[in-house]
Amino acid sequence: MQKMIPKAERRTSIDAVFEALHDDISSLKLVPGAKLSEAEIASQFGVSRQPVRDAFTRLENKGLLLIRPKKATVVRGFSMPEIAHARFVRVAIEIEVLRAGCAIWDEERDVRLQENLERQREVVAKGDGEAFHSLDYDFHKMICHMSGHPLAFKAIQECKRSVDRLCVLSLDRKDEAALLVKDHEEIAAALSERRADAAEKAARKHFARLDSTIDEIYAKHVEFFEET
Amino acid sequence: MQKMIPKAERRTSIDAVFEALHDDISSLKLVPGAKLSEAEIASQFGVSRQPVRDAFTRLENKGLLLIRPKKATVVRGFSMPEIAHARFVRVAIEIEVLRAGCAIWDEERDVRLQENLERQREVVAKGDGEAFHSLDYDFHKMICHMSGHPLAFKAIQECKRSVDRLCVLSLDRKDEAALLVKDHEEIAAALSERRADAAEKAARKHFARLDSTIDEIYAKHVEFFEET
DNA sequence: ACCAGGAATCTGGTATACCAGTATCGTTAT
DNA sequence: ATAACGATACTGGTATACCAGATTCCTGGT
Numbered sequence: 001m002q003k004m005i006p007k008a009e010r011r012t013s014i015d016a017v018f019e020a021l022h023d024d025i026s027s028l029k030l031v032p033g034a035k036l037s038e039a040e041i042a043s044q045f046g047v048s049r050q051p052v053r054d055a056f057t058r059l060e061n062k063g064l065l066l067i068r069p070k071k072a073t074v075v076r077g078f079s080m081p082e083i084a085h086a087r088f089v090r091v092a093i094e095i096e097v098l099r100a101g102c103a104i105w106d107e108e109r110d111v112r113l114q115e116n117l118e119r120q121r122e123v124v125a126k127g128d129g130e131a132f133h134s135l136d137y138d139f140h141k142m143i144c145h146m147s148g149h150p151l152a153f154k155a156i157q158e159c160k161r162s163v164d165r166l167c168v169l170s171l172d173r174k175d176e177a178a179l180l181v182k183d184h185e186e187i188a189a190a191l192s193e194r195r196a197d198a199a200e201k202a203a204r205k206h207f208a209r210l211d212s213t214i215d216e217i218y219a220k221h222v223e224f225f226e227e228t
Numbered sequence: 229m230q231k232m233i234p235k236a237e238r239r240t241s242i243d244a245v246f247e248a249l250h251d252d253i254s255s256l257k258l259v260p261g262a263k264l265s266e267a268e269i270a271s272q273f274g275v276s277r278q279p280v281r282d283a284f285t286r287l288e289n290k291g292l293l294l295i296r297p298k299k300a301t302v303v304r305g306f307s308m309p310e311i312a313h314a315r316f317v318r319v320a321i322e323i324e325v326l327r328a329g330c331a332i333w334d335e336e337r338d339v340r341l342q343e344n345l346e347r348q349r350e351v352v353a354k355g356d357g358e359a360f361h362s363l364d365y366d367f368h369k370m371i372c373h374m375s376g377h378p379l380a381f382k383a384i385q386e387c388k389r390s391v392d393r394l395c396v397l398s399l400d401r402k403d404e405a406a407l408l409v410k411d412h413e414e415i416a417a418a419l420s421e422r423r424a425d426a427a428e429k430a431a432r433k434h435f436a437r438l439d440s441t442i443d444e445i446y447a448k449h450v451e452f453f454e455e456t
Numbered sequence: 457a458c459c460a461g462g463a464a465t466c467t468g469g470t471a472t473a474c475c476a477g478t479a480t481c482g483t484t485a486t
Numbered sequence: 487a488t489a490a491c492g493a494t495a496c497t498g499g500t501a502t503a504c505c506a507g508a509t510t511c512c513t514g515g516t
Contacts, residue, residue: 012499012500013499013500014499014500047500047501048500048501048502049501049502050499050500050501050502051499051500051501054499069507069508070506070507070508070509071507071508071509072508072509
């Protein structure tokens with residue numbers, strides 16, 4: 001009962017390399033198809049090849065890299081089937097969460113969600129896209145937690161990941177954000193009235209908005225997509 | 229256009245170690261809490277520590293191992309929150325698949341699904357649990373594929389994995405299998421009539437049957453569960 | 457000018473050695 | 487007998503060297 005040091009969470013070279021590469025790939029500083037050399041990255045970070053190798057493995061498991069024996073490791077491109085699948089799973093989970101939420105929703109939850117919505121309206125009025133993105137994130141997270149399924153949000157994040165990397169290519173317009181807030185209000189209202197079917201309908205409409213954006217990006221950046 | 233060698237799919241030492249350990253863990257030959265030594269496994273397989281290390285990493289990413297720096301690597305136990313989450317996600321996906329299926333179901337699909345059901349009835353009558361398990365697997369897989377979401381089945385398998393490892397502890401009774409077939413018939417009927425709500429209801433009943441089994445196993449084998 | 461062939465140079469996979477924390481257990485002081 | 491301590495035998499993380507397959511590109515022949 002002595003080591004009350006909270007955790008310290010030892011940080012290893014692998015973590016450093018992993019996070020740096022993850023950021024570069026997510027922000028498209030490393031574009032799909034780019035070749036990554038273990039040796040090159042290693043010297044660049046001042047470590048040996050081994051930690052780099054481990055970091056590569058992690059990134060491959062997250063679907064961001066493609067590693068083949070004796071071939072160069074490359075950044076994976078987007079895949080339309082994969083994106084469609086992520087969307088499918090996300091919708092499935094969000095709807096199930098809403099269903100669970102409708103069964104237990106109460107006024108206290110309602111109040112907390114309305115607080116978030118109020119701030120969404122504020123930042124959208126100001127045109128602060130960055131802040132809206134953060135509140136949007138919180139909105140869905142809050143619903144998961146308050147519905148009793150905090151882990152579901154982690155699963156949703158998994159689904160979002162592939163799309164997020166894609167969305168840095170989209171120019172986010174303010175009018176789009178306004179529509180999304182309207183959707184959120186609809187979802188909140190359905191929860192408040194505990195009408196699962198209405199919530200599902202609103203959610204489907206909400207997520208359908210992404211489709212056109214993705215199609216636009218596909219048309220504009222076919223080179224980032226895998227041929228399959 | 230010369231290398232038409234189908235694929236050969238080069239098999240590496242990492243794969244060998246990974247698969248062997250994966251099987252041992254899945255079949256509970258390696259029980260939760262068991263300590264795995266890189267060096268020991270390495271000499272046991274006649275390879276160096278490096279491939280073993282890589283295999284460990286893969287297993288950790290699949291949630292089967294717990295690796296901490298400077299601590300022994302151990303087989304992870306079951307976690308009730310994790311199992312509940314896997315169940316939640318699986319139900320969400322299966323229902324969404326059924327919903328999509330109901331929108332496009334036709335007689336040809338119906339015939340193929342009925343073929344599978346007929347074989348289910350046969351093997352259950354014979355009490356062949358092994359064959360039923362395989363047909364059960366196919367049943368859900370067929371629905372995913374015929375609903376136009378083959379990838380969804382892969383996601384479902386991910387969810388099943390943690391539960392499957394648990395289910396080797398359950399003594400499967402024949403009467404249970406009979407009930408499961410009845411559920412399948414209900415689901416197939418709902419699809420045939422393209423009634424999404426009925427399909428959802430049947431699916432929920434189907435998956436609810438697992439809960440009692442899991443509770444039984446928990447009561448009987450608390451030592452395999454993580455405390456969290 | 458072009459193309460075939462092969463050497464030089466990549467790639468990731470493997471083996472080995474060493475390091476710094478951690479756990480274990482025997483020893484010693486009380 | 488017991489409890490504090492310390493040597494020792496572990497653990498996983500890192501660095502390095504080497505290997506075989508794949509790629510690249512230069513060279514020599516046409």
